Amino acid sequence: MSRLRLAVIGTGHLGRIHARLAAALDEVQLVAVVESDPVLCQQVARETGAKPLRDCRDLFGQADAAVIATPTQSHFSIARELMQGGVHVLVEKPLAASLEEAEGMVALARRQQLVLQVGHVERFNPGLTAVRDKLSDPKFIEARRCSSFTFRSTDIGVVYDLMIHDIDIVLSLVQSPVEQVDALGVAVLSDREDMVSARLKFASGCVANFTASRVSYAPERSMQVFTDTCSATIDFAARRSFLVNPTAAVLQRKFPIEALSQDQRDHLREHLFSEVLPKRDLPVLDVNAIEQEQLDFARAIRSAQSPLVSGSDGRDAVAVAEQILEQICDHSWDGAQGSRRGPLAMSRGDEAISGDASWSNDDTVIIRRKAG
Numbered sequence: 001m002s003r004l005r006l007a008v009i010g011t012g013h014l015g016r017i018h019a020r021l022a023a024a025l026d027e028v029q030l031v032a033v034v035e036s037d038p039v040l041c042q043q044v045a046r047e048t049g050a051k052p053l054r055d056c057r058d059l060f061g062q063a064d065a066a067v068i069a070t071p072t073q074s075h076f077s078i079a080r081e082l083m084q085g086g087v088h089v090l091v092e093k094p095l096a097a098s099l100e101e102a103e104g105m106v107a108l109a110r111r112q113q114l115v116l117q118v119g120h121v122e123r124f125n126p127g128l129t130a131v132r133d134k135l136s137d138p139k140f141i142e143a144r145r146c147s148s149f150t151f152r153s154t155d156i157g158v159v160y161d162l163m164i165h166d167i168d169i170v171l172s173l174v175q176s177p178v179e180q181v182d183a184l185g186v187a188v189l190s191d192r193e194d195m196v197s198a199r200l201k202f203a204s205g206c207v208a209n210f211t212a213s214r215v216s217y218a219p220e221r222s223m224q225v226f227t228d229t230c231s232a233t234i235d236f237a238a239r240r241s242f243l244v245n246p247t248a249a250v251l252q253r254k255f256p257i258e259a260l261s262q263d264q265r266d267h268l269r270e271h272l273f274s275e276v277l278p279k280r281d282l283p284v285l286d287v288n289a290i291e292q293e294q295l296d297f298a299r300a301i302r303s304a305q306s307p308l309v310s311g312s313d314g315r316d317a318v319a320v321a322e323q324i325l326e327q328i329c330d331h332s333w334d335g336a337q338g339s340r341r342g343p344l345a346m347s348r349g350d351e352a353i354s355g356d357a358s359w360s361n362d363d364t365v366i367i368r369r370k371a372g
Contacts, residue, residue: 003029004298007063009056009078011035011044013152014092015069021291023048029297031063060085065115065301066292068092071155076101080353081106090297092119093168094160095314097321102315109311115300116291117307118314120168122221124292126284127234127241128169134243138173140226141208146216149189152354157192157343159185159321159328163212166223167324168309168317176204178320183327185343188215193343198324210324235372242281250276 006028008019015033023030031050035041035335045052053059056078059066065088068078076096079089083105095118096102109116122128153161180201185193198210221236229251234241249255255276260268275280293309300307333340 003027004301005029005031005064006298007032007034007053007056007059007066007293008050009034009066009068010070010092010259011037011040012069015067016044016047017290018067018069018294019044019048019050021288022294023050025291025294025298027295032059033225034059034066056081057085059087063087065089065297067119067297069119072097072160073155076105079105079116080108083112083114086112086114088115088297088301089232090115090117090119091311091314092292093121093314094118094156094318094321095311096318097156097160099315099319102311102318106311106315112188115221115297115307116311116314117198117300118168118311118317119293119310120165120309120314120317121164121289121293122169122236123172123309124287124289124296126235126239126287126289127236130282130284131232131234131241131243135173135232137204137206137224137228138225138227139206141170141173141206142224143170144211144216144222146211146213146220148217148219149194149215154190154192157185157187157190157196157325158196158212158214159198159324161212162214163196163198163210163324164317164321166210166212167320168313169223170200170208170210171316171320172313174202174204174206174208176202176206178323179203181320181323181327183324184331185328187343191344193328196324196328198327200211200285200320218366227231240281240284242279244273244277244279246277247275259350 004027006022008015010024011019011033019030019033022028028033030048030050032053033041033044033048034053034056041052041054066082068075068089068091070078072094075091079091082089083134096105105116145162145166147162171177178200183196183198185196194215195213223234225232230242231244268276295309329342330339331341
């Protein structure tokens, strides 16, 4: 079987990782890297043995598929150009800068009968894959994703930059319509939201809390999932997870806590997570998540099947992200009668961080355009 001819478009931080990993895969032939910066393009081409190109249209006839790792605002135009030319695409997250663009990409891929995959790479994280089959019908989820300010992805806010990963994972676990969204966010260093807290309520009864920050002194990528029968903690950074399976007495609400003697209580303090709420670390595979993502992309193209993270999945994550951003823009920091709304509402004395002395209706329109 011939190798899949793959190109990588964009050679920034993530694009270079994609190119390096693709060049080492037996299933893939990295035929080209596309980058408008000629110096960077030549450098990555030398590192990977790929052909340097300046325009994605030069890929027609040379590549079967492409990874798009460019700024979010360009995802739609590049993916549309490639798919119209018959090229399968893996688009880095988020799929697009708006729900309208995301829906257009999904529709075009369907018409062209092409694979449209989205780079929600945490779906391939070994910590998640080790436990996800035990998490059916979750009832409560707590997701935290925090980092320091990297000065990357400043064309988008933290919802599209970081929180979108957890939105995608939660939607894949819950598989139920979102009925309510509450959120607030604050711009700290950029002119978009850098810190966000959000809560989703689903038709299934599940509630999911999200915290995302790109101005945190303590990096964290974790998620806790509670079902009727167990709870799981996933550490995406360490790529590990553990599971708590309560005993039958606890699940049936028959644990005799009031009848325990003092000696029994003292014993359980020391052995709670071995005897009553037994906790076990789950075995995980030592794999590279981005490499697994690329292999899944190649498999989907060859088998004409849906990838693990389809374009529809990416579109659904964007739809929820837009609802969160709308709530952030609508949040009133001084009550219903206040005029300060949106992520730029932190005040410094009598002035807002944005530099405006007042927050008029015109200011609110500007905030809406900058959110996300």
